[in-house]
Amino acid sequence: MRRASHEAKELHGANVDCKNCSMFALCLPVGVGDADLDLLERIIKRRKLIRRGEDLFRRGDRFHAVYAVKSGSIKTFTPADRKTVQVTGFHLPGELLGLDAVGAGVYQYSARALETASLCEVPFDKLEGLGAIVHGVQRQMLRIMSAQIRHDLAMHALHCKSGAEGRLAAFLVNLSARLGERGFSRAEFRLSMSRADIGNYLGLAKETVSRLFTQFQERQLISVKRKSLRVHDLYRLEALAGLHLAGA
Amino acid sequence: MRRASHEAKELHGANVDCKNCSMFALCLPVGVGDADLDLLERIIKRRKLIRRGEDLFRRGDRFHAVYAVKSGSIKTFTPADRKTVQVTGFHLPGELLGLDAVGAGVYQYSARALETASLCEVPFDKLEGLGAIVHGVQRQMLRIMSAQIRHDLAMHALHCKSGAEGRLAAFLVNLSARLGERGFSRAEFRLSMSRADIGNYLGLAKETVSRLFTQFQERQLISVKRKSLRVHDLYRLEALAGLHLAGA
DNA sequence: CGATGAGTTGAAACGTCTCAATCTACGTGG
DNA sequence: CCACGTAGATTGAGACGTTTCAACTCATCG
Numbered sequence: 001m002r003r004a005s006h007e008a009k010e011l012h013g014a015n016v017d018c019k020n021c022s023m024f025a026l027c028l029p030v031g032v033g034d035a036d037l038d039l040l041e042r043i044i045k046r047r048k049l050i051r052r053g054e055d056l057f058r059r060g061d062r063f064h065a066v067y068a069v070k071s072g073s074i075k076t077f078t079p080a081d082r083k084t085v086q087v088t089g090f091h092l093p094g095e096l097l098g099l100d101a102v103g104a105g106v107y108q109y110s111a112r113a114l115e116t117a118s119l120c121e122v123p124f125d126k127l128e129g130l131g132a133i134v135h136g137v138q139r140q141m142l143r144i145m146s147a148q149i150r151h152d153l154a155m156h157a158l159h160c161k162s163g164a165e166g167r168l169a170a171f172l173v174n175l176s177a178r179l180g181e182r183g184f185s186r187a188e189f190r191l192s193m194s195r196a197d198i199g200n201y202l203g204l205a206k207e208t209v210s211r212l213f214t215q216f217q218e219r220q221l222i223s224v225k226r227k228s229l230r231v232h233d234l235y236r237l238e239a240l241a242g243l244h245l246a247g248a
Numbered sequence: 249m250r251r252a253s254h255e256a257k258e259l260h261g262a263n264v265d266c267k268n269c270s271m272f273a274l275c276l277p278v279g280v281g282d283a284d285l286d287l288l289e290r291i292i293k294r295r296k297l298i299r300r301g302e303d304l305f306r307r308g309d310r311f312h313a314v315y316a317v318k319s320g321s322i323k324t325f326t327p328a329d330r331k332t333v334q335v336t337g338f339h340l341p342g343e344l345l346g347l348d349a350v351g352a353g354v355y356q357y358s359a360r361a362l363e364t365a366s367l368c369e370v371p372f373d374k375l376e377g378l379g380a381i382v383h384g385v386q387r388q389m390l391r392i393m394s395a396q397i398r399h400d401l402a403m404h405a406l407h408c409k410s411g412a413e414g415r416l417a418a419f420l421v422n423l424s425a426r427l428g429e430r431g432f433s434r435a436e437f438r439l440s441m442s443r444a445d446i447g448n449y450l451g452l453a454k455e456t457v458s459r460l461f462t463q464f465q466e467r468q469l470i471s472v473k474r475k476s477l478r479v480h481d482l483y484r485l486e487a488l489a490g491l492h493l494a495g496a
Numbered sequence: 497c498g499a500t501g502a503g504t505t506g507a508a509a510c511g512t513c514t515c516a517a518t519c520t521a522c523g524t525g526g
Numbered sequence: 527c528c529a530c531g532t533a534g535a536t537t538g539a540g541a542c543g544t545t546t547c548a549a550c551t552c553a554t555c556g
């Protein structure tokens with residue numbers, strides 16, 4: 001059970017509260033109002049602003065920091081064919097980027113802003129150093145990594161749905177849920193990525209995505225107008241996505 | 249560049265050396281021959297043996313331990329439809345299971361032996377406790393988690409290849425590489441999972457998998473006889489899988 | 497040695513992709 | 527401020543690949 005009782009924010013423009021940020025868990029163990037918190041603040045709060053189409057980092061860049069999205073959204077991608085890319089994920093406000101690079105030393109994919117985005121940069125060596133000192137930070141770092149693995153698993157499951165319909169439905173349900181978790185509206189939001197990006201991500205042709213959107217609309221599941229989307233019947237959408245398994 | 253110069257072991261029956269185990273990294277930071285190592289040993293070395301078809305744990309079970317596969321292989325799966333399952337992964341000797349459950353408290357999927365398998369059980373609370381005390385263990389735990397995230401990313405990429413041919417090729421290349429990393433033969437190994445499992449995992453019908461195997465065989469890429477597989481032309485297989493991108 | 501489950505193969509049905517034309521929104525420069 | 531150019535989105539029709547259904551073979555095991 002998750003709460004989403006706040007007045008839902010607009011994705012575009014609004015920042016996530018630190019409370020809703022994936023990184024916030026790191027703040028909890030340190031005594032609030034303590035010198036420790038100040039220490040953490042000094043490490044984390046470097047802000048970065050990038051505009052639509054600009055890259056945050058590129059595949060192969062030396063790893064030095066994890067990023068938390070404060071506002072806007074980011075897509076990550078990696079070369080596929082000699083002249084195409086594979087979109088590997090979309091990152092929404094409150095979510096993290098770059099954890100996969102921790103042990104590798106270099107980023108595994110490129111990250112590009114889908115719209116103007118602000119981010120918190122967290123230099124990892126400093127954070128790791130803090131973890132060695134402050135009790136509980138280490139524990140939270142593991143929790144965060146584990147959550148990332150679960151997230152990736154869920155994305156994986158999303159891709160496995162056979163049939164374009166189920167995949168797109170799962171994608172929308174997933175987007176809706178992730179936005180809802182951070183206090184945005186679950187029912188109405190902006191698709192910051194193009195149809196082509198969605199298609200690429202899901203392994204579908206952009207035309208198929210487009211057709212499916214209009215089909216979902218005819219079935220009263222959603223309404224889409226350009227980039228704005230409204231979910232009318234989340235339950236049936238989830239059913240299409242293959243959720244609603246056992247009674248659980 | 250990875251080395252595989254050892255005499256290649258048989259997958260079936262042979263154990264991975266601790267040296268080749270994902271968990272081994274945890275042993276490095278503690279001074280070898282020290283009292284610490286003994287401590288680690290006491291935590292890790294609970295062995296578990298399960299037979300083909302038996303479950304190591306089930307989705308929803310309370311999380312208490314991470315497992316390392318010593319021999320044999322494990323498949324993980326989760327319910328999909330009301331009466332089908334989705335295979336989420338295969339775990340080979342030296343690989344880990346259950347890291348995703350660290351922050352969740354319960355396992356996210358069920359794990360079943362594809363053949364008789366022996367495992368090391370690592371109670372996580374104890375390990376975490378040790379991490380708080382022994383310098384370096386914490387660091388290695390993060391490295392391991394990060395590696396898991398990268399692994400999941402790679403699996404994700406594998407699924408994204410459009411076209412059954414590319415997906416199956418990528419799957420075989422991936423299997424070959426993972427076995428090679430642990431000192432097994434990259435060219436000749438046993439497919440411990442059924443065609444149906446492979447198909448389910450890749451989002452293909454089992455018949456398609458079967459047809460592709462014979463087709464790959466006709467093209468001299470591999471030879472398959474029942475469960476034993478030999479890779480004849482890894483390079484062309486990688487090409488099919490969509491690797492060989494830029495010159496890098 | 498028959499039973500059983502896994503694997504293979506064929507033919508038809510279906511779904512998704514590709515190609516191509518059209519349409520829409522948006523940003524740019526006149 | 528309007529007009530145009532462009533990139534993204536939509537829609538249609540045919541080609542292609544994968545799934546499904548079904549028959550059959552082959553190994554394994556009681």
